[in-house]
Amino acid sequence: MRSSSSATGYHQGVTTIDRRIPLNVLQTGPSRPVYATGPRSLESVRMLRISVTDRCNLRCGYCMPKGGVSFQPKDDLLTPVDLAKISGFAHRLGVRHFKITGGEPTVRGDLLEIIQRIRALGSSDISMTSNGLQMPRLAASLKEAGVDRVTLSVDSLRPDRYRDITGGGRFDVFQKGLEATAEIFGTVKLNVVVMRGVNDDEVADFAGLARERDWTVRFIEFMPLGSSVLADGDPDQYLVTADEVTSSIEAVHGPLDPLDASADPGVGPARLLAMPGGRGRIGLIHAMSRPFCETCNRLRLTSSGILRSCLFDGGEVDLMPILRTGSDDSEIVDDRAFLEAFTRCTAMKPDVHGLRGGRAMSSIGG
Ligand code: SAM
Numbered sequence: 392m393r394s395s396s397s398a399t400g401y402h403q404g405v406t407t408i409d410r411r412i413p414l415n416v417l418q419t420g421p422s423r424p425v426y427a428t429g430p431r432s433l434e435s436v437r438m439l440r441i442s443v444t445d446r447c448n449l450r451c452g453y454c455m456p457k458g459g460v461s462f463q464p465k466d467d468l469l470t471p472v473d474l475a476k477i478s479g480f481a482h483r484l485g486v487r488h489f490k491i492t493g494g495e496p497t498v499r500g501d502l503l504e505i506i507q508r509i510r511a512l513g514s515s516d517i518s519m520t521s522n523g524l525q526m527p528r529l530a531a532s533l534k535e536a537g538v539d540r541v542t543l544s545v546d547s548l549r550p551d552r553y554r555d556i557t558g559g560g561r562f563d564v565f566q567k568g569l570e571a572t573a574e575i576f577g578t579v580k581l582n583v584v585v586m587r588g589v590n591d592d593e594v595a596d597f598a599g600l601a602r603e604r605d606w607t608v609r610f611i612e613f614m615p616l617g618s619s620v621l622a623d624g625d626p627d628q629y630l631v632t633a634d635e636v637t638s639s640i641e642a643v644h645g646p647l648d649p650l651d652a653s654a655d656p657g658v659g660p661a662r663l664l665a666m667p668g669g670r671g672r673i674g675l676i677h678a679m680s681r682p683f684c685e686t687c688n689r690l691r692l693t694s695s696g697i698l699r700s701c702l703f704d705g706g707e708v709d710l711m712p713i714l715r716t717g718s719d720d721s722e723i724v725d726d727r728a729f730l731e732a733f734t735r736c737t738a739m740k741p742d743v744h745g746l747r748g749g750r751a752m753s754s755i756g757g
């Protein structure tokens with residue numbers, strides 16, 4: 392188990408970022424909050440993204456750290472009780488959206504217990520992001536445990552390319568997971584990271600899925616986070632902007648109509664568009680070309696108990712010393728210490744993200 396690094400019981404807002412490389416943010420937008428209270432106040436926090444593991448059964452090059460993967464020791468992982476304590480505090484703060492992510496969340500043997508514990512907190516929206524490979528086995532139990540919605544990640548519809556991007560994944564296995572998820576949950580969101588020269592020629596094909604099915608296909612701009620394989624060299628070489636994605640879709644499918652997504656559960660950052668003549672929707676996540684930091688309403692929790700203010704590089708606070716003050720089994724929660732930690736972390740949210748940070752996406756959870 393880790394030990395506390397400060398006299399107050401947790402880090403003094405000190406990040407563990409080990410390299411600070413400026414990003415070429417194309418358009419920074421307004422740097423001050425549009426919320427009445429501002430994204431640096433606790434009142435604006437509406438979602439907690441929980442990475443339950445940094446492990447994964449795939450090895451996507453844009454996500455996993457280069458130079459091999461070294462996973463956290465199991466003893467450093469948050470337990471279901473730890474996660475219930477943190478989520479319970481967040482729930483008391485007013486957070487009603489919980490996103491379960493990873494690494495790959497389905498590789499955790501106690502995933503159902505984690506979800507049941509969050510569900511037991513009372514009314515909230517629980518969603519999960521997964522690569523889908525385990526969904527034929529797990530979809531029904533996940534729904535029963537309390538998951539409301541599932542997003543599956545897929546970056547190619549071509550089996551050979553899918554295998555190359557994921558470091559060995561089988562597209563037919565993904566397809567079975569997709570079918571199982573759509574059947575059990577009624578609908579599904581798909582996450583597609585668009586990378587120039589890798590899969591940008593498939594944008595219109597992916598969009599076509601939203602014409603045929605009532606699914607939401609979300610296109611994510613490649614983010615050169617931390618030390619991932621693709622973040623090396625000139626990271627901008629892979630960036631395909633949301634505007635370029637829109638043009639590619641419209642060239643094949645016709646004009647896309649903007650949708651008002653404000654009532655959507657999950658309060659996500661995607662700009663939503665209706666597919667002309669289609670049943671589904673297109674989502675654009677333009678974190679690089681048009682950062683949405685001024686409306687950011689989320690905090691992130693890593694599987695080892697680090698509360699992060701930003702996906703990129705804000706600051707972070709270690710919650711483990713708060714959790715492990717008494718017996719590990721104790722369900723007693725130190726609300727005052729959590730409040731201080733959450734307040735400190737939220738205050739560290741940057742005006743606009745501008746640095747890569749030192750963590751690969753697989754350890755943060757997207
Ligand atoms: N394993 C699960 C999955 O693949 O959906 C959950 C974790 S994954 C880190 C969460 C999301 O982050 C996925 O949709 C993935 O495509 C996205 N992602 C990972 N690395 C990324 C990067 N460098 N840029 C943009 N999105 C990324």
Ligand code: SF4
Binds near residue numbers: 449454495
């Ligand atoms: Fe695993 Fe998801 Fe990262 Fe791919 S994107 S390596 S599936 S965590």
